[in-house]
Amino acid sequence: MFAHLSALVGGILTSGWAGSIGCFIGPLIIWLVKKDTMPFVDDQAKEALNFNITVGIVFFALFLLAFLTLGLGLVIAIPLWIIIGIAWLVFTIIAAIKANEGVAYRYPFTLRLVK
Numbered sequence: 812m813f814a815h816l817s818a819l820v821g822g823i824l825t826s827g828w829a830g831s832i833g834c835f836i837g838p839l840i841i842w843l844v845k846k847d848t849m850p851f852v853d854d855q856a857k858e859a860l861n862f863n864i865t866v867g868i869v870f871f872a873l874f875l876l877a878f879l880t881l882g883l884g885l886v887i888a889i890p891l892w893i894i895i896g897i898a899w900l901v902f903t904i905i906a907a908i909k910a911n912e913g914v915a916y917r918y919p920f921t922l923r924l925v926k
Contacts, residue, residue, distance in 0.1 A: 814841040814856035815907040815916075818863050832921050834863040842925070844918040855910050857925050862906075866923070886909070 817837025841886035876884035880895035880924055902918055909916035 812907050814838045814852065814859040815903055815910055817841060818859050818901045819907070822863075822899075834867065835860065838863060848923060851913070852916070854915055855906075858916065858921070859903075859906065860925050861923055862902070862921045865920070866895065868894060868922070885902040894922045895916075900909075 817840075818834045820869065821833025821835075821837045823833075823912065838856050838859035842853065842860055845856065846853040873884075873888040877888040878884075906916040906918065
């Protein structure tokens with residue numbers, strides 16, 4: 812549960828000044844510390860880390876779209892940032908609730924980069 816919630820807290824705390832880099836740090840620390848001793852925490856921390864990396868890649872791609880089109884891409888990027896941001900919040904809360912219940916949660920549309 813803490814791996815999922817740490818992504819939420821880190822994203823909120825670093826959203827204004829660090830580009831939400833905190834979304835990665837919490838799950839990464841929890842995964843690195845507990846991966847050998849707690850299999851369920853290992854699984855869920857990797858899942859949270861993969862999901863947040865995927866969302867970060869999508870946000871960066873949308874930023875590049877807006878930048879490379881000299882701002883014209885903002886017509887597409889801004890609504891997608893809002894929709895993806897809301898989905899990120901909802902999926903993170905659902906994952907934290909499921910992990911608290913002891914159920915392994917799988918985020919939809921996630922690249923499995925950390926194995």
